Amino acid sequence: MINDMARIMNDLQVVTSTLSPEVDMQKLEVRLEEIMSNYEIHRKSEKDIENDIQDKIELYLSARKVEGLAKETIRGYTGELNRFAKFINKPVVQITTSDIRKYLASNENNMASTVDRKLSAIKTFFSWLVTEELLLRDPSTKIKPPKKPKRLPKGLSVEELEVVRESCISRRERAMMEVMYSTGCRLSEVQRMKIDDINMQEMNMRVIGKGDKERIVYISFKCLHHVKGYLNIRKDDCEQLFVTERRPIRAMTNRAIERSVDQIEQRTKLSKKLTPHTFRHTFGTLAMENGADLADVQQLMGHEDPSTTLVYAHVSENRKKQAHKKYHMQ
Structure with missing residues (x-):
């Protein structure tokens, strides 16, 4: 041919x-x-067209790896696109807008945030195909992201934070909890932390965030005290900040950190769910409650979009009352 x-x-x-x-x-x-008249031309049937969706996905993921996309993001895209390919099971050129909509609606139990994540991965994939001139049109263009319910982040109150502190029974638990709260870092950022990233004198830490972007975060005196206490009992030469307790000593995985937080939660008996992200929410919420500037919180938390930080800008009834007394002209 x-x-x-x-x-x-x-x-x-x-x-x-x-x-x-x-x-x-x-x-x-x-x-x-x-x-x-010297040629005999006929249109291919659907069966004759090669099902190339898996090949295109692998090509796309390889390109994103070369671009330096974070491993966690690559892993997320791989899972989402492989599920999409299995459901669609047809050549990329034949995929329609309706096909994508059917896939997104295939599980009624999916939350809006889950559908939004799936659509985002699909849109990025097809956009890349068009940009690379591997496809003439993008079938996902007309699909709008679902409306997500606006929920306030569930952070801890000052009193609940103290309960969590008192529920930590090991130096590793306490140091980990203080680092997550003091820095407001994401789980993946905490998992990547190395001892050499900490500047004890300046009381700050270098972290690698989304998209392998580096930023500086700060730690409190209390956090530094517990980190030093944890490092003093360490007898290994592993460079990671948080490591396993059993040999061979190695960096804790994301899941291991989550399990450690789960164990703390079981002891607190709080009504709120405790996760590594809860400490990040607590950092953002309490910072805004104490009058921190929105732009400062955005930089500290590593948000690219200011609107992401706005979820922490809600204020308590007491703060609204005080603001009214302070600024209202009689």
């Missing part, structure tokens, strides 16, 4: 190269008929 197309294009080039500026379309049509 490729050789036939090459011959057709070659013959057509020979014809068009001999044309004068004033083309006689009738003669051109006759000549094209003469050329095309």
Whole structure:
């Protein structure tokens, strides 16, 4: 087929190269008929077209790896796109907007945030295909993201934070909890932390956030005290800040950190769910409650979009009351 197309294009080039500026379309049509009579052309059936969706996904993921996309993001895209490919099971060129909508609606139990994440991965994939000229049109363009319910982040109150502190029974638990709260870091950022990233004198820490972007976060005196206490009992030479307690000593995984927080939660008996992200929410909420500037909180938390930080800008009834007394003109 490729050789036939090459011959057709070659013959057509020979014809068009001999044309004068004033083309006689009738003669051109006759000549094209003469050329095309040497070929038998038929439209491929759906079965004849190669199902290339998995190959295109692998090509896309390889390109994103080269671009330096974070491993966690690559892993997320891989899972989402593989599930999409299994559901659709047809060549990329044949995928329609309706196909994508059917996939997104295939599980009624999916929350809006889950559907939004799936759509985001699909949109990024098709956008890349069009940009790379591997596809002429993007079937996901017309699909709008679902409306997500606006929920306030569930952070801990000052009193609840103290309960959590008192529920930590090991130096590792306490140091980990203080680092997550003091820095407001994401789980993946905490998992990547290394001892050498800590500047004891400046009381700050270098972290690698989303998209492998580096930023500086700060730690409190209390946090520094417990981190030093944890490091003093360590007898290993592992460079990671938080490591396993059993040998071979190695960096804790994301899941291991989550399990450690789960164990703390079981002892607190709080009504709120305790996760690594709860401490991040607590950091953002309490910072805003104490009058921190929105732009400062955005930088500290590593948010690219200011609107992401706005979820922490809600204020308590007491703060609203005080603001009214302070700023209302009588």
